[in-house]
Amino acid sequence: DGGITQSPKYLFRKEGQNVTLSCEQNLNHDAMYWYRQDPGQGLRLIYYSQIVNDFQKGDIAEGYSVSREKKESFPLTVTSAQKNPTAFYLCASSKREGSQFFGPGTRLTVL
């Protein structure tokens, strides 16, 4: 089945620790995205990538980093520089100017 997967579903981070969220798609989409969702709010764009080995900052990139070494994969690292990382993280992919398809999300909690 074609789709987009995220792992883990739940993640706990200690203060000062970096963590990496996984996002994989087998839809053959060129573009991939990372969003952050806080309770009662819409989605805010962290990073996006239009093509392998290239990515751009979104609206709230500070404290996050990404890589795009393969078309299928777009991992997000939440660094210790992100002061308030507790949130629901959503990954998406799309064809150019097409509909976005979303993964099931990762809930990150800082202990």
Place this chain on the structure above:
Amino acid sequence: AQSVTQLDSHVSVSEGTPVLLRCNYSSSYSPSLFWYVQHPNKGLQLLLKYTSAATLVKGINGFEAEFKKSETSFHLTKPSAHMSDAAEYFCVVLTSGTYKYIFGTGTRLKVLA
């Protein structure tokens, strides 16, 4: 600059009555418009999309939306609400030639028995 405004943060309807979720957009160029639904702790699921073909767009689960350029609106409707429709709904605009999707702040739909 493009933007999306969802006019109601919360909407409550009784089961079996019509649903109306309102969305206004601002875009300099011909936009693509989408509606997504999100159930608690889940990802977003596409309900429907408008891409400059027919102005009345039919989606999944009985939802439809009408693109009105003169009113810059893209309201989502359903003739008869079901309990399973209770969720959060997002209106999204994509300006032609870009990769940046702009999300509204969401409307939480509550369906009363």
